[in-house]
Amino acid sequence: MASVHINDVRKSFGGFEVLHGVTVPIEDGAFVVLVGPSGCGKSTLLRMLAGLENITSGTIAIGDRIVNNVQPKERDIAMVFQNYALYPHMTVAQNMGFSLKLRGAATSDITARVKKAADILDLAHLLDRYPRQLSGGQRQRVAMGRAIVRDPQVFLFDEPLSNLDAKLRVAMRAEIKELHQRLKTTTVYVTHDQIEAMTMADKIVVMHDGIVEQMGAPLELYDQPANRFVAGFIGSPAMNFIEGTLRANGQPYVETASGARLALASAPTASEGMPIVYGVRPEHFELGDGGIEAEVVVVEPTGSETQIIARLGTQDIIAVFRDRHAIVAGDTIRLRPRVSAVHLFDAEHGRRVS
Amino acid sequence: MSTVQTSLRTAVEDTSLAARWQQLRANRNWQAMWFMLPTAAFLLLFLAYPLGLGIWMSFTDERIGRPGIFIGLENYEWLWDDAVFWLSVFNTLLYTIVASIIKFAVGLYLALLLNRHMPFKAMIRAVVLIPFIVPTVLSAIAFWWIYDTQFSILSWSLIKLGIINENINFLGDANWARASVIFANIWRGVPFVAITLLAGLQTVSPSLYEAATLDGATNWQRFRYVTYPLLTPIIAVVMTFSVLFTFTDFQLIWALTRGGPVNATHLMATLSYQRGILSGRLGEGAAIATAMIPFLLAAIAISWFGMQRRKWQQGNDND
DSSP states (O other), X not given: OOOEEEEEEEEEETTEEEEEEEEEEEOTTOEEEEEOSTTSSHHHHHHHHHTSSOOSEEEEEETTEEOTTSOGGGSOEEEEOTTOOOOTTSOHHHHHHHHHHHTTOOHHHHHHHHHHHHHHHTOGGGTTOOGXXXXXXXXXXXXXXXXXXXXXXXXXXXXXXXXXOHHHHHHHHHHHHHHHHHHOOEEEEEESOHHHHHHHOSEEEEEETTEEEEEEOXXXXXXXXXXXXXXXXXXXXXXXXXXXXXXXXXXXXXXXXXXXXXXXXXXXXXXXXXXXXXXXXXXXXXXXXXXXXXXXXXXXXXXSOEEXXXXXXXXXXXXXXXXXXXXXXXXXXXXXXXXXXXXEEETTTOBBOO | OHHHHHHHHHHHHHHHHHHHHHHHHHOHHHHHHHHHHHHHHHHIIIIIHHHHHHHHHTTBOOBTTBOOOBOXXXXXXXXXXXXXXXXXXXXXXXXXXXXXXXXXXXXXXHHHHHTSOOTTHHHHHHHHTHHHHSOHHHHHHHHHHHTOTTTOHHHHHHHHTTSOSSOOOTTTSHHHHHHHHHHHHHHHHHHHHHHHHHXXXXXXXXXXXXXXXXXXXXXXXXXXXXXXXHHHHHHHHHHHHHHHHHHTOOHHHHHHTTTOSTTTTOOHHHHHHIIXXXXXXXXXXXXXXXXXXXXXXXXXXXXXHHHHTOGGGSOOOOO
């Protein structure tokens, strides 16, 4: 096990810079998730950590050693690929033992270590199968087994669950997390799925357009998003953003273009007249008097909760209720944001202001 | 009772006949048979019939302009004692084995080179195909000049470089002639092998190489443990075709040496043509051609069984 320090790393392809100075400290034994929309540079960063891409500038250190010029095989890392990258012509046992074989380990040693990893992942009965004969979840576990066998300093996962169906994804998510709790090996996990990030990470790094937007514990990002991008990216359904003007003289509120007044607990000083984005998570609405008036467009019951899409002026707002209300499309409802859970963002740059 | 039953049965049979006809008309296999018929007829007429006729002819003493009579294995008995026939068998095997091995090695090497990222990749790949698209006889004539006794550019260059003192008799000396025709065949055959293997290489997922790199494989180990095993199915196919084409080669030899000097480059195909068409002994020519069949079947069998062994390619037996 080892800590990882990514320090002001940049990456250019040709003259085109895709990572603009990324710094991520990763503590020993942590489970860090790099999350962001496609094209944000998260996979590139992971591949640089693995040694599959050159580092244009900045440094990456694994443990105390800067690995910029260290060959991938000498970095003591193991990677699980999105498409598993299992060798189709090798059995499960051969796939898992391949790295040991290349290192010239004794056959008995390879067998023992493969057996041990197979037991951890419940693969023992599949060791003589070929990848083709396995289901998606089993292939995923073999890919993880191949990483475990090597007992590396750092595990790297590159969107490992993207090729699985929704149900299996949930199961494998728990399995990977449990595995990490058992092995306590430093893990860097890349995904575009914020639910995976929220559920698995000790620390989430939200990336966007080649920069780190915010990093922190899952709930920290959820409760205190640093900017509008993070606020919109983390959480499902996504946070509602309503644009308006801040009125801070007297009891503060935000006035929307259509004249609706959105309640606030407090306002930053000297902010009267400032254009602002008012952010409320769907679960932070209540029904009742004193709220904003909106027309119900769609009601989506999921059983455990009910999502309501309502139109406020020209904008659609999503609200989620745990209670079952007798609301149908076409109704007019009053939505009251919970003022303590409201986020304010600067309209120009999207930075958090409250 | 019984009469009633009989009449009932006929009624049932009548309707069932009509129903069966309806069923047959809707049956996809019945339709498919009609769609297959033209192809089947074409294959029977232009492949199976000539092949059968050729084999039949090899058991007769047919000559051009005179129908033969059945003489059993007499043609083959003649050939068994014919030194020129055995020389042609030896030549064919030598030609096929040497040319195929070198075509494979060079083709694979070229494919690996072409699979890398490099500038003008598409153009270089197109250039590699040139020997393949030039008509055989045209390239044979070019080689004829290259190997010419007096005007050979090879001899000229080597003399100018001071390596040799006199022209090499490329097509006049038995061993030089063999080497020369083999070289010409390789030159023509490499693009086919290279391009086909390149297509095979491109089906190998790059992430396998990345995984192997992380597993600690060197360049050679990546080739040995990932590329080569994954390429074996396509190698089996391409080399089977290459061996078949080389074994049955005719044009190149005929244009370059016509089997000379002193039968040193006579292949079974050229000998068959010479005896069967030029000398008019159709039966004997057919026997030589028929004698190629066991060799070709053996080549196919080797690749067939070679391909069957690879269990990892087959089956999705999830259980």
